[in-house]
Amino acid sequence: MTQALSxxxxxxxxxxxxxxxxxxxxxxxxAGWLEAKLRSIGFNVEVVPTPNHPxxxxxxxxxxxxxxxxxxxxxxxxxxxxLVLWHTPPFEPTLRDGKIYARxxxxxxxxxxxxxxxxxxxxxxxxxxVKFVIEGEEEVGFGNLxxxxxxxxxxxxxxxxxxxxxxxxxxxxxxxxxxxxxxALLEVRLQGSARDLHSGTYGGGAPNPIxxxxxxIAKLKSQDGKIQIPGxxxxxxxxxxxxxxxxxxxxxxxxEFAAAIGASAMPGEAGYSLLERIWARPSLDVNGIWGGYxxxxxxxxxxxxxxxxxxMRLVPDQDPEAIYALTKAxxxxxLPAGYSLEILPHGVGKPVVTELDSAxxxxxxxALEKAWGRKPVFNRMGGSVPxxxxxxxxxNIPIVMMGFGLDDDNLHSPNEKFDLINFEKAIESSRNxxxxxxxxxx
Amino acid sequence: MTQALSxxxxxxxxxxxxxxxxxxxxxxxxAGWLEAKLRSIGFNVEVVPTPNHPxxxxxxxxxxxxxxxxxxxxxxxxxxxxLVLWHTPPFEPTLRDGKIYARxxxxxxxxxxxxxxxxxxxxxxxxxxVKFVIEGEEEVGFGNLxxxxxxxxxxxxxxxxxxxxxxxxxxxxxxxxxxxxxxALLEVRLQGSARDLHSGTYGGGAPNPIxxxxxxIAKLKSQDGKIQIPGxxxxxxxxxxxxxxxxxxxxxxxxEFAAAIGASAMPGEAGYSLLERIWARPSLDVNGIWGGYxxxxxxxxxxxxxxxxxxMRLVPDQDPEAIYALTKAxxxxxLPAGYSLEILPHGVGKPVVTELDSAxxxxxxxALEKAWGRKPVFNRMGGSVPxxxxxxxxxNIPIVMMGFGLDDDNLHSPNEKFDLINFEKAIESSRNxxxxxxxxxx
Numbered sequence: 001m002t003q004a005l006s007x008x009x010x011x012x013x014x015x016x017x018x019x020x021x022x023x024x025x026x027x028x029x030x031a032g033w034l035e036a037k038l039r040s041i042g043f044n045v046e047v048v049p050t051p052n053h054p055x056x057x058x059x060x061x062x063x064x065x066x067x068x069x070x071x072x073x074x075x076x077x078x079x080x081x082x083l084v085l086w087h088t089p090p091f092e093p094t095l096r097d098g099k100i101y102a103r104x105x106x107x108x109x110x111x112x113x114x115x116x117x118x119x120x121x122x123x124x125x126x127x128x129x130v131k132f133v134i135e136g137e138e139e140v141g142f143g144n145l146x147x148x149x150x151x152x153x154x155x156x157x158x159x160x161x162x163x164x165x166x167x168x169x170x171x172x173x174x175x176x177x178x179x180x181x182x183x184a185l186l187e188v189r190l191q192g193s194a195r196d197l198h199s200g201t202y203g204g205g206a207p208n209p210i211x212x213x214x215x216x217i218a219k220l221k222s223q224d225g226k227i228q229i230p231g232x233x234x235x236x237x238x239x240x241x242x243x244x245x246x247x248x249x250x251x252x253x254x255x256e257f258a259a260a261i262g263a264s265a266m267p268g269e270a271g272y273s274l275l276e277r278i279w280a281r282p283s284l285d286v287n288g289i290w291g292g293y294x295x296x297x298x299x300x301x302x303x304x305x306x307x308x309x310x311x312m313r314l315v316p317d318q319d320p321e322a323i324y325a326l327t328k329a330x331x332x333x334x335l336p337a338g339y340s341l342e343i344l345p346h347g348v349g350k351p352v353v354t355e356l357d358s359a360x361x362x363x364x365x366x367a368l369e370k371a372w373g374r375k376p377v378f379n380r381m382g383g384s385v386p387x388x389x390x391x392x393x394x395x396n397i398p399i400v401m402m403g404f405g406l407d408d409d410n411l412h413s414p415n416e417k418f419d420l421i422n423f424e425k426a427i428e429s430s431r432n433x434x435x436x437x438x439x440x441x442x
Numbered sequence: 443m444t445q446a447l448s449x450x451x452x453x454x455x456x457x458x459x460x461x462x463x464x465x466x467x468x469x470x471x472x473a474g475w476l477e478a479k480l481r482s483i484g485f486n487v488e489v490v491p492t493p494n495h496p497x498x499x500x501x502x503x504x505x506x507x508x509x510x511x512x513x514x515x516x517x518x519x520x521x522x523x524x525l526v527l528w529h530t531p532p533f534e535p536t537l538r539d540g541k542i543y544a545r546x547x548x549x550x551x552x553x554x555x556x557x558x559x560x561x562x563x564x565x566x567x568x569x570x571x572v573k574f575v576i577e578g579e580e581e582v583g584f585g586n587l588x589x590x591x592x593x594x595x596x597x598x599x600x601x602x603x604x605x606x607x608x609x610x611x612x613x614x615x616x617x618x619x620x621x622x623x624x625x626a627l628l629e630v631r632l633q634g635s636a637r638d639l640h641s642g643t644y645g646g647g648a649p650n651p652i653x654x655x656x657x658x659i660a661k662l663k664s665q666d667g668k669i670q671i672p673g674x675x676x677x678x679x680x681x682x683x684x685x686x687x688x689x690x691x692x693x694x695x696x697x698e699f700a701a702a703i704g705a706s707a708m709p710g711e712a713g714y715s716l717l718e719r720i721w722a723r724p725s726l727d728v729n730g731i732w733g734g735y736x737x738x739x740x741x742x743x744x745x746x747x748x749x750x751x752x753x754m755r756l757v758p759d760q761d762p763e764a765i766y767a768l769t770k771a772x773x774x775x776x777l778p779a780g781y782s783l784e785i786l787p788h789g790v791g792k793p794v795v796t797e798l799d800s801a802x803x804x805x806x807x808x809a810l811e812k813a814w815g816r817k818p819v820f821n822r823m824g825g826s827v828p829x830x831x832x833x834x835x836x837x838n839i840p841i842v843m844m845g846f847g848l849d850d851d852n853l854h855s856p857n858e859k860f861d862l863i864n865f866e867k868a869i870e871s872s873r874n875x876x877x878x879x880x881x882x883x884x
Contacts, residue, residue: 181642185740194704200623200825203755204725205699205708205716210750211728214659221653257647262636265780266647274647283646286653287743288734293751298627298788300753301729308652309735311742313645338707346740383642 004117004427005100005420007037011075011109012093012102018053018076018140027053027136030075034058034116034134041120043132050144053136059155060119060130068129069437070158072391073112073165074138077104078412085414098420105418106409108138111164114404114423118430127438131158138165138387146390153394160360160437161391164426166381166403170251171419174368174376174429176361177401179280182314182351183384184324188213188331189307189342196292199300207338209306210291217286217308219334224270227284227312229330235317239272239280242356247275250377279380283313309346313382320348350389352399359440360398367432368402371425376402402429446559446869447542447862449479453517453551454535454544460495460518460582469495469578472517476500476558476576483562485574492586495578501597502561502572510571511879512600514833515554515607516580519546520854527856540862547860548851550580553606556846556865560872569880573600580607580829588832595836602802602879603833606868608823608845612693613861616810616818616871618803619843621722624756624793625826626766630655630773631749631784638734641742649780651748652733659728659750661776666712669726669754671772677759681714681722684798689717692819721822725755751788755824762790792831794841801882802840809874810844813867818844844871 001009016030017023031054035045043058053076080090080103088094093102100110112134119130133156135145149156169175192207221227254274258266268277277283291306293299312327314320328343335341355361356378368376381401392399404426410416443451458472459465473496477487485500495518522532522545530536535544542552554576561572575598577587591598611617634649663669696716700708710719719725733748735741754769756762770785777783797803798820810818823843834841846868852858 181645183642183742185742187740192705197703198825199725199727199729199753200625200755200823202703202720203623203727203753203824204719204723205710206703207705207707207709208727210731211659211663213731214656214728217653217656218660261639261644261648263634263649263780264782265649267649267778267780268647277646278644281646283641285641285645285650285744286656286734287641287741288736288745289652289655289731289748290736292728292730294730294732298629298751298753299729300625300627302727303730306731309740311641311645311740313642336709338705338709340706381642382645383640 005423007117008100008110008113008423009093011113012104013091015091016076016104016136017079018136019079027076031056031136034075037116038132041116048148050148052142052144055136055145055148056132056134058132060126062126062129066127066129067438068131068158069434070131070133070156070161071112071115072133072161072163072387073115074108074135075112076136076139077107077109078139080414082414087415090416095420099417100420100423101415101417103416105416106405107411107416108165110418110423111404111426114426115162115164115430117427118434121427121431122434126434128434130434131156145387149390149394156395158395158397161395161397161399162433163388163399163401164403165385166401167405167407167409168403168422169377169379171406172372173251173374174372175379175403176364176368176376177381177403178356178361178378179316179353179380180351180385180388181282181382182318182320182389183311183349184314184320184327185309185311185346185348186324186327187307187309187344187346188216189305189344191305191340192338193302193304196304197302199302202302206302208302209339210303212336212339213289213291213306213308215336216331216334220284225268226270227282229326231326232282232323235319236282237316237353239276243280244276246378247273247279250275250379278382280315282315282318285311287311313384314351316351316353318351320350324348349384349386350393352385352389352392354399358398360400360437363436363440364400364402364433367436368429370432371429404429447865449559450542450552450555450865451535453555454546455533457533458518458546458578459521460578461521469518473498473578476517479558480574483558490590492590494584494586497578497587497590498574498576500574502568504568504571508569508571509880510573510600511876512573512575512598512603513554513557514575514603514605514829515557516550516577517554518578518581519549519551520581522856524856529857532858537862541859542862542865543857543859545858547858548847549853549858550607552860552865553846553868556868557604557606557872559869560876563869563873564876568876570876572876573598587829591832591836598837600837600839603837603839603841604875605830605841605843606845607827608843609847609849609851610845610864611819611821613848614814615693615816616814617821617845618806618810618818619823619845620798620803620820621758621795621822622793622827622830623724623824624760624762624831625753625791626756626762626769627751627753627788627790628766628769629749629751629786629788630658631747631786633747633782634780635744635746638746639744641744644744648744650744651781652745654778654781655731655733655748655750657778658773658776662726667710668712669724671768673768674724674765677761677764678724679758679795681718685722686718688820689715689721692717692821720824722757724757724760727753729753755826756793758793758795760793762792766790791826791828792835794827794831794834796841800840802842802879805878805882806842806844806875809878810871812874813871846871
């Protein structure tokens with residue numbers, strides 16, 4: 001076992017479950033472990049207390065003129081439940097069939113530690129200033145990181161942010177994620193009469209908020225999957241020809257993708273491939289609906305209330321706040337007569353897109369190619385990673401998202417794993433990147 | 443206190459709650475009380491055991507040539523919970539402000555006992571054969587009555603069925619209910635993917651059964667309230683000019699009706715008044731809907747499953763089984779691609795309509811007019827009373843539904859009451875009816 005792997009195992013043995021207050025001491029222990037490790041390889045380290053879990057901030061400074069790389073990651077992990085489904089205990093890392101089994105192995109201890117190991121491996125050859133921000137609240141969203149970032153922008157100053165908390169396209173196919181979708185969430189509450197009514201006595205003459213909800217939802221998208229909110233697409237940056245070509249070349253099989261989730265069709269916006277739709281086009285989904293009787297059998301009720309939860313995935317250059325306002329106005333416009341409407345905001349997150357052609361992207365591409373023996377694919381992620389949007393907005397620097405996980409890593413599930421080869425290649429990729437990036441700014 | 447009232451109080455003191463097995467002995471006691479009472483006034487009585495609660499069947503036979511009146515009612519009552527909301531105990535009948543407060547006073551002990559008291563009051567003047575079927579399962583639907591009826595059609599033979607288990611139009615305004623709506627109930631279950639999906643990763647490219655449910659529900663009715671199932675209206679008997687005129691003359695205020703349920707609008711089928719819509723036109727309502735996340739806040743899920751419960755109120759001459767089949771075919775037709783559909787039947791009930799001009803109706807009208815000093819209104823009920831449809835189908839005799847309850851009697855709620863004047867007028871009305879009806883067949 002290499003020294004890097006043995007040290008990763010040490011970190012994985014600390015059950016740093018941020019969601020469970022019973023693990024608060026373990027959170028401190030994990031932060032302390034990182035502090036000691038980073039200090040041992042020449043970093044100045046501060047463990048920043050917050051109302052919840054500490055932030056580990058570390059700097060290794062070469063000179064004022066050297067370029068600076070900032071790494072972001074997190075040391076907290078998801079709860080391991082249900083424990084009975086684990087083949088080996090979640091906090092006793094085990095190497096089996098070339099895979100590191102442990103909670104946090106892929107998400108995100110293995111990935112952030114790879115960067116630490118890369119810096120260490122360079123020793124005196126390290127050509128850049130390096131900073132680390134490693135938080136303990138990624139899995140819980142207590143919200144203590146952003147205010148600290150805002151208050152420490154001068155210290156954090158860097159030429160590129162590197163985030164490794166995502167996946168490769170497939171085993172052996174490295175990926176650089178160059179865009180994330182944003183999000184706008186809201187809840188719609190409808191009321192007709194003041195109380196539930198008997199459908200015999202009132203059927204045919206009373207408002208039914210389930211029907212109101214259904215007709216409103218039906219008006220949110222056209223049959224060909226176009227979102228009907230006026231102005232919704234106005235700021236959407238069209239896919240470039242370069243991107244469409246890139247996507248078509250990817251080893252992505254839509255039929256396989258559908259089969260993996262047991263779906264007989266993958267409906268969506270007309271005129272775009274499946275990959276374009278889930279990566280680069282905005283989407284709208286009702287995430288929950290309720291109203292009336294949901295139990296066994298039947299109940300002849302006309303309910304007073306019904307409601308639904310709505311989320312939209314947004315792409316550059318849509319502004320989530322503006323989309324929320326447009327959506328609210330449209331819902332008010334399509335509300336049928338006879339109902340009261342209440343709309344509750346449930347939060348927004350900005351989309352992120354980074355330049356495909358930037359120097360750091362090119363450096364990352366070369367770094368990955370050297371490590372893996374093939375060029376990385378440039379992909380987008382359909383999901384939202386609000387902290388990346390926050391970094392982009394606060395620091396306005398290039399961002400490189402290069403992840404080393406795989407889709408079958410069981411993030412947030414029992415038997416989380418990280419392929420040993422991916423851990424080793426992650427160290428190599430990071431090391432290559434530090435060297436390549438230094439060249440770009442010379 | 444009159445003898446009739448004092449005897450009704452005896453019956454009301456028996457807590458004959460059919461839904462609660464703890465009251466099984468009370469059910470027997472109530473049936474026994476009716477047996478003794480009916481026997482004491484010259485009836486042959488049989489208490490028919492069933493797997494659940496007994497049926498009380500009684501006959502008083504004058505001659506083979508005298509016409510026969512069959513009364514239907516029920517001696518079981520709803521559970522009295524929540525007890526704390528009762529001002530006086532539910533099974534200690536109390537006369538207060540001219541009202542009889544007790545569980546079962548209006549529904550249905552007070553109403554069925556009024557007929558017994560009417561027969562008794564006529565003594566030797568009783569001009570007709572009289573039969574009573576008084577069941578103990580009306581509030582629970584254990585289903586033991588219909589098989590017994592089917593097996594005893596010869597004994598039950600009668601010239602008219604009288605049912606008093608409904609309401610007057612308003613205080614002092616007697617009503618004869620000449621039609622009831624039927625019903626067809628079903629449940630729709632939809633599935634897209636095999637498991638719940640993350641809306642970031644899959645949004646824009648995965649089936650969402652909530653959207654499928656919403657678009658299907660939106661296609662069930664047009665904007666002007668017409669049900670869109672092909673063939674749905676084919677068998678609907680149009681309202682006669684006589685009926686429309688009758689309805690327009692009724693003291694019914696749509697704005698008051700809406701205000702009573704706190705509704706700002708009473709949407710429904712275009713071209714019909716509110717009263718016509720809830721009494722004489724079929725209706726369709728989703729009674730429940732579910733899918734995805736219903737808790738606090740938001741969850742970025744695309745659910746695998748969603749569903750809804752649907753009921754239709756039907757009018758003569760719609761056949762509930764045929765309507766169920768049409769509905770199923772239409773739902774299958776409008777199912778979007780990419781979803782599996784399961785439809786579960788939840789039962790049907792036939793609509794009932796009786797002739798407005800029949801001799802028994804005219805006799806009932808005169809009887810009520812004599813008792814109340816004003817002609818009764820002929821109304822319909824939007825709800826379904828399956829046992830009346832069963833009687834109609836099995837016996838094919840005229841049916842007179844004359845109810846003496848009021849809308850504020852708190853049926854199925856705390857503080858159920860029956861106005862003393864209504865009890866007294868019910869006896870008088872029933873007595874008048876027996877005399878009037880005897881004349882019609884001479």
